[in-house]
Amino acid sequence: MTARAEPDLKGQPLPRPPAFQRVLNSVPVAVGLYAVVMALIVYGSYVGAQNMGYNWQWYRVPQFIYSRTADGFQWGEIALGLVETVRISLLSFSLATLLGLLVALLRLSGLVVGTAVAVGFLELIRNIPLLVLLYLFYYVLGPIFGMDRYTASVLTLAVFHSALISEILRAGINAVATGQWEAAKSIGMTPYQTYRYIILPQSVRFMLPPMTGEMVHLIKSSAIVSVIAVAELTTVGRNIISDTYMSFEIWFTIAAVYMALTLLLSIGVSYLERRYAVDQ
Amino acid sequence: MTRPDVMIEAQNLDKFYGPFHALKDVSITVGRGEKMVICGPSGSGKSTLIRCFNGLEWHNSGRLTVDGIEVFEGAAEIRTLRQEVGMVFQQFNLFPHLTVLENLTIGPMKVRGLTRAQAEETARTYLDRVHIPEQANKYPAQLSGGQQQRVAIARSLCMETRVMLFDEPTSALDPEMINEVLDVMVELAGTGMTMVVVTHEMGFARKVADTMVFMEAGRIVEVSPPDTFFTNPSSERCRLFLDQILDH
Numbered sequence: 001m002t003a004r005a006e007p008d009l010k011g012q013p014l015p016r017p018p019a020f021q022r023v024l025n026s027v028p029v030a031v032g033l034y035a036v037v038m039a040l041i042v043y044g045s046y047v048g049a050q051n052m053g054y055n056w057q058w059y060r061v062p063q064f065i066y067s068r069t070a071d072g073f074q075w076g077e078i079a080l081g082l083v084e085t086v087r088i089s090l091l092s093f094s095l096a097t098l099l100g101l102l103v104a105l106l107r108l109s110g111l112v113v114g115t116a117v118a119v120g121f122l123e124l125i126r127n128i129p130l131l132v133l134l135y136l137f138y139y140v141l142g143p144i145f146g147m148d149r150y151t152a153s154v155l156t157l158a159v160f161h162s163a164l165i166s167e168i169l170r171a172g173i174n175a176v177a178t179g180q181w182e183a184a185k186s187i188g189m190t191p192y193q194t195y196r197y198i199i200l201p202q203s204v205r206f207m208l209p210p211m212t213g214e215m216v217h218l219i220k221s222s223a224i225v226s227v228i229a230v231a232e233l234t235t236v237g238r239n240i241i242s243d244t245y246m247s248f249e250i251w252f253t254i255a256a257v258y259m260a261l262t263l264l265l266s267i268g269v270s271y272l273e274r275r276y277a278v279d280q
Numbered sequence: 281m282t283r284p285d286v287m288i289e290a291q292n293l294d295k296f297y298g299p300f301h302a303l304k305d306v307s308i309t310v311g312r313g314e315k316m317v318i319c320g321p322s323g324s325g326k327s328t329l330i331r332c333f334n335g336l337e338w339h340n341s342g343r344l345t346v347d348g349i350e351v352f353e354g355a356a357e358i359r360t361l362r363q364e365v366g367m368v369f370q371q372f373n374l375f376p377h378l379t380v381l382e383n384l385t386i387g388p389m390k391v392r393g394l395t396r397a398q399a400e401e402t403a404r405t406y407l408d409r410v411h412i413p414e415q416a417n418k419y420p421a422q423l424s425g426g427q428q429q430r431v432a433i434a435r436s437l438c439m440e441t442r443v444m445l446f447d448e449p450t451s452a453l454d455p456e457m458i459n460e461v462l463d464v465m466v467e468l469a470g471t472g473m474t475m476v477v478v479t480h481e482m483g484f485a486r487k488v489a490d491t492m493v494f495m496e497a498g499r500i501v502e503v504s505p506p507d508t509f510f511t512n513p514s515s516e517r518c519r520l521f522l523d524q525i526l527d528h
């Protein structure tokens with residue numbers, strides 16, 4: 001999913017795959033194999049659960065997604081948790097992008113101080129585990145600056161992901177030909193105008209695929225804020241299980257909801273990418 | 281100090297790329313309205329010199345004034361200067377994400393602060409001037425090389441420049457497109473624009489140049505009017521070079 005550094009294969013002749021690989025890759029065989037593997041996994045879990053004497057109660061799951069009672073239609077806890085996850089992710093991603101852009105520009109500024117600050121920040125963030133960073137924000141910086149758990153969570157995710165995002169942005173900016181800088185300079189543009197009107201619009205198509213990967217990454221790592229009980233998807237899952245003891249059904253459901261969300265995002269962006277490609 | 285008839289004055293410029301001495305004690309004066317053609321072998325410092333003229337490169341010592349503005353790294357007036365001095369590159373360097381019209385209007389609108397209507401009016405005037413009014417709404421990639429280079433010339437003209445620098449404007453072009461670009465440049469020369477052109481198109485040089493300059497290994501070796509330059513250059517190196525490029 002996160003195709004970050006794709007090797008440049010242009011110009012190399014594609015070797016013809018061996019015969020057995022071609023058979024494996026043909027659509028009917030591939031679909032058949034996929035179905036068999038999935039069936040085995042489901043069957044295996046089912047048998048395993050059966051042997052444990054697990055009492056499957058799938059019929060109780062839909063009410064946590066939505067319910068239709070005498071009061072009318074109502075979203076369930078999982079749906080509300082999903083909305084919260086989306087909100088936290090969007091907020092953190094926007095902040096991470098701003099922060100990442102700042103760090104990338106500092107590194108590209110050519111100023112020794114700028115580069116030093118940026119590199120220091122990157123090394124700091126890269127070498128602290130996400131969970132520890134969250135504890136730092138919630139238990140240390142939280143009380144000092146009077147942050148609630150929600151703010152601490154959003155900031156943690158934003159800071160953590162800004163490191164990788166800054167590298168993505170820097171690579172995208174560097175991918176624009178130097179002649180563009182010279183042309184912009186020679187009509188008297190300021191560096192700000194050059195970035196805004198000339199460089200960044202051209203970098204977007206280099207940045208879009210890895211940025212999508214990073215957004216997917218962020219959505220998944222947002223689950224970690226459940227350890228400080230921010231009411232998002234994973235926390236909701238934990239709460240339902242502690243009430244109902246349906247851990248298998250609920251964890252399967254929560255996993256499926258995350259997957260649906262990230263797949264939807266990838267599909268949406270690849271559509272966007274194709275539109276962008278046409279505009280060029 | 282500033283003389284009204286002088287557009288560019290370079291005195292004893294030296295330029296280093298790391299340890300490499302790219303310009304060696306270069307002094308040259310370009311008058312207002314003068315057409316200067318610079319030639320010389322590859323690596324002789326022609327690009328470096330004209331890139332110093334609009335602050336794309338900075339000289340390390342010596343003194344350079346362009347249109348009365350002193351050019352040095354960090355000069356506050358450098359962006360004012362760049363608006364006066366247009367540059368046309370070998371590789372065109374058009375903005376590929378903008379249409380032809382937007383390529384021409386973005387400078388006047390964002391840098392000079394014209395309204396869109398004013399900028400588009402100017403842009404259409406200059407598109408006419410370079411003979412491609414019908415391409416206004418295309419993207420650069422949809423144009424031929426010759427058309428792209430003419431758009432690039434128009435883009436500089438839209439800034440109402442007083443000096444135009446050309447760095448081998450035709451050497452990335454297919455032979456059949458060279459003349460359409462040179463024709464535009466000849467017409468431009470007729471308007472009284474100050475032009476400094478790095479090129480090996482000697483037919484063009486004969487037609488428009490007031491002054492010919494020959495560079496070699498970072499030095500200016502010969503400065504003379506075209507008559508003398510082509511028939512009786514004072515340096516042997518220049519004679520050899522001319523024999524080589526005029527042969528084919």
Ligand SMILES: Nc1ncnc2c1ncn2[C@@H]1O[C@H](COP(=O)(O)OP(=O)(O)OP(=O)(O)O)[C@@H](O)[C@H]1O
Pocket residue numbers: 297300302320321322323324325326327328329
């Ligand atoms: N950014 C740079 N860093 C290091 N060396 C450079 C740089 N730009 C140019 N040079 C060197 O400076 C010398 C002069 O380069 P310049 O581009 O001015 O030559 P030129 O006369 O324009 O040649 P050409 O006809 O090939 O364009 C060359 O030897 C070149 O390798």
Ligand SMILES: [Mg+2]
Pocket residue numbers: 326327328447448
């Ligand atoms: Mg050159």
